[in-house]
Amino acid sequence: MFDPAATSDPTTVQPFMSDWLEALVSTALLVLVVVIARAAVGRAIKRGVASHDLRRRWLVQTRNGLLLLLLLGLVIIWGSELRTLALSVVAIAVAFVVATKELILCVSGSVLKTGARSFTIGDRIQIKDIRGDVIDQNLLATTIMEIGPGKLTHQRTGRVVVIPNALFVSEPVINESYTHDFVLHVFTVPFKREDDWRTAQRALLAAAKHQCDPYLPEVRRHMKRISEQQGLDTPSVEPRVTMQIPSAGEVHLIIRVPAQAPRRGYVEQAILAECFEHTDYAAPKQPESAAADNPDTI
Structure with a gap:
């Protein structure tokens, strides 16, 4: 010097x-x-x-x-x-x-997501705990309209999140809109083992079919076209309800339905409202005298 x-x-x-x-x-x-x-x-x-x-x-x-x-x-x-x-x-x-490490990582992340075609404007993505719809992207940052709260809701919070592109170098990206116009939406309804979850399973499946039947042929054509473009097997788009037991005292019903990408939250709420409109499928309460006579309930 x-x-x-x-x-x-x-x-x-x-x-x-x-x-x-x-x-x-x-x-x-x-x-x-x-x-x-x-x-x-x-x-x-x-x-x-x-x-x-x-x-x-x-x-x-x-x-x-x-x-x-x-x-x-x-x-x-x-x-x-x-x-x-x-x-x-x-x-x-x-x-x-x-001095410019972060800027270099941002540019590298931009090149990576562009080369990998991870998402485009309008897609719903999740990276780490950040989830939302992409509304803008440039060389240094990606802007999303936040969806939340949590990972199970589908309504906008009104907040905008600016994500530095450096995150795309080290963190995986979940694209919830990979199939674009129509998506396969999955949500969970938990029950206790003693609840009438079998009746609820049938009611949820009937409600799902009732909500999806009007646009089901269009979904089949769309998924077939996407599968041919990507060279993948055509997925089944029929509504289905499967069972999962996460613990000894619980039963979770997993509902999967096709839906338009921006209306997945509406379809979920419509199915739940139709299913639980007249009953909650809870186990009947035992009389206090019967509970006192049965030592297993103490």
Whole structure:
């Protein structure tokens, strides 16, 4: 690094100027020697070689050899200065990378999501605990309209989240709109083991079919077209209700229905409202006298 205080000292300036002056004189002498040598050798070749092809070959080889000799001489003469310059360039490059690390990661994340075609404007995505509809994206950040609260709801919170593209380098992205116009929507209804969950299962399936029947043929055509484009098997779009037992005392009914991407929340609420409109499927309460007589309930 250049130090003004050091250069103001005559004992420091004199060796510095002496080294540069010596390097410049050596460079001039080297160039002069190479020029004279090329002229002398070229004259000797032209006089001593009769064949035109051989003479041209010798002239070219001599020129290339002297040029290589000149480059080697310059490297030897300016070696210490080149090392100093290289160290300075490396230090500047390292400082630049450290100072702009986040910006570089953002640009890398933008290139990654664009190359992988992870999502487009209008898709509903989730990254870490952030979930929403993509409304804008650029080289440094992606803007989404937040959906929530939580992962099970499908209504907008009114908040906008700006996600730095650096997250796409290290975190997986969930695209809930991969099939675009229509999606397969899944939600869960929990019950206790003693509840009338079997009747609820039949009621949920009937409500799901009732809500999906009007647009089910259109969903089949859409899914078939997407499968042909992506080279995948056509998924079944029929509404279904499956059972899951997460613990000994619980039964979860998993409902999967096709729905238009922006109306998945509406379809879910319509199915739940139709199913639970007249009954809650809870287990009947035992009379207090019967509970007292039965020691297993204590």
